Amino acid sequence: MINITNLTRYFGTLAAVNAVSFSVGKGEVFGLLGPNGAGKTTTIRMLTTLLKPSEGTALVAGYDVTTDPLEVRRAIGVVPQMLNLDIDLTCAENLEYHGRLHKMEPGDREARIEELLRFVGLWDKKDTPVEHLSGGMRRRLLIARGLMHRPQVVFMDEPTVGLDPQARRLIWGFLESLKRKGITILLTTHYIEEADALCDRVAILQTGRIIALDSPTVLKAGVGKYSIECLGRHDIPRKFFPTREEAIDASREVCEDIVVRESTLEDVFINLTGERIDT
Ligand SMILES: Nc1ncnc2c1ncn2[C@@H]1O[C@H](COP(=O)(O)OP(=O)(O)O)[C@@H](O)[C@H]1O
Ligand SMILES: [Mg+2]
Structure with a gap:
């Protein structure tokens, strides 16, 4: 596609x-x-x-x-x-306008508006102007559109x-x-x-x-599925391990208060770039 x-x-x-x-x-x-x-x-x-x-x-x-x-x-x-x-337009009107732009037939537009507003949980807001919607509701309407x-x-x-x-x-x-x-x-x-x-x-x-x-x-397995963190210590470099057991074994030498956790895509990014994603 x-x-x-x-x-x-x-x-x-x-x-x-x-x-x-x-x-x-x-x-x-x-x-x-x-x-x-x-x-x-x-x-x-x-x-x-x-x-x-x-x-x-x-x-x-x-x-x-x-x-x-x-x-x-x-x-x-x-x-x-x-x-x-x-x-200034209501939820339904925003969708209606978009449907016209795409040359949808009137009956089809009406049915699709109801289907989508129900899908995103905004059917009871169909006649509410967008300016009265919360941020989350606006995002949902944007998806419906x-x-x-x-x-x-x-x-x-x-x-x-x-x-x-x-x-x-x-x-x-x-x-x-x-x-x-x-x-x-x-x-x-x-x-x-x-x-x-x-x-x-x-x-x-x-x-x-x-x-x-x-x-x-696959990306997370590439760095190692498990990682260890020492509570209260940020000077320990991240290390990754293929199994939980290996992570626990390795951590014994590092410090006492450890958590073994699963690697994340953030770890993948840090491993490749040395930087964090979510800054
Ligand atoms: N219209 C533009 N004119 C000049 N620089 C732009 C323009 N749009 C984006 N950039 C620059 O291109 C880079 C990528 O931007 P963008 O695609 O918006 O990133 P992202 O969506 O991942 O945050 C950034 O350095 C941004 O400042
Ligand atoms: Mg962007």
């Missing part, structure tokens, strides 16, 4: 996205994980035809984003990082940014049920647990380049 080769975008001399290549299959949830400024939004903006690539090619749903942008736009749903709902014209590929840029854990988990539930319906999702996030919980495969980005790409399980 997505096929990109050497995708590159310069801003002046800065390569915000630098020779990025990957493919996403039907029904896959693919994550772009990386710190702020890594190039996640720039990648999504190119794939959704909002920004022209400087170099490389990108096919989305079989169409080239540079030569066939209108076909790409018809095929995809977009949930942007910035909330760009019309806050992205799905309105039944796209088979959906791009979501930081779909849970700024939300509290409960609101975030609610959105994770929506994404899981979209996946069960066979919808292909490309999402970006700088939340490690989000990439881990939702994505079949993750590309880890740093300053415009992919530095690792695989399933979360």
Whole structure:
């Protein structure tokens, strides 16, 4: 559903996205994980035809984003990082407007609006202007809008940014049920647990380049499935072990108060870059 080769975008001399290549299959949830400024939004903006690539090619749903942008736009749903709902309009009106843009029939629009507002838990808010919604509700409406014209590929840029854990988990539930319906999702996030919980495969980005790409399980096993931490000591370098037993054995020599924990995608990133993701 997505096929990109050497995708590159310069801003002046800065390569915000630098020779990025990957493919996403039907029904896959693919994550772009990386710190702020890594190039996640720039990648999504190119794939959704909002920004022209400087170099490389990108096919989305079989169409080239540079030569066939209108076909790409018809095929995809977009949930942007910035909330760009019309806050004077109600929830239903925001979806209605989007449905008209996509030339949906009136009866179909009406049915789809109810289906989606129920899906994201906003049916009782259908006549409420967006300006009266909480941040979490606005994010949910943004997702409903992205799905309105039944796209088979959906791009979501930081779909849970700024939300509290409960609101975030609610959105994770929506994404899981979209996946069960066979919808292909490309999402970006700088939340490690989000990439881990939702994505079949993750590309880890740093300053415009992919530095690792695989399933979360394989990426974590690559550093060692277990890690030890000494309570109250931050001077001990991180060490990773393939089994819990080896981690416990090694920790005996290090200090008394230890915790053995499972490695995370953050460990993968730190191991590759020496830096943290979530800064
Ligand atoms: N329109 C722009 N003009 C100039 N620089 C930009 C523009 N958009 C993004 N950048 C720069 O490109 C890099 C990647 O940005 P972005 O794709 O927004 O990263 P992310 O979404 O991963 O936080 C950053 O260094 C950012 O400052
Ligand atoms: Mg971004």
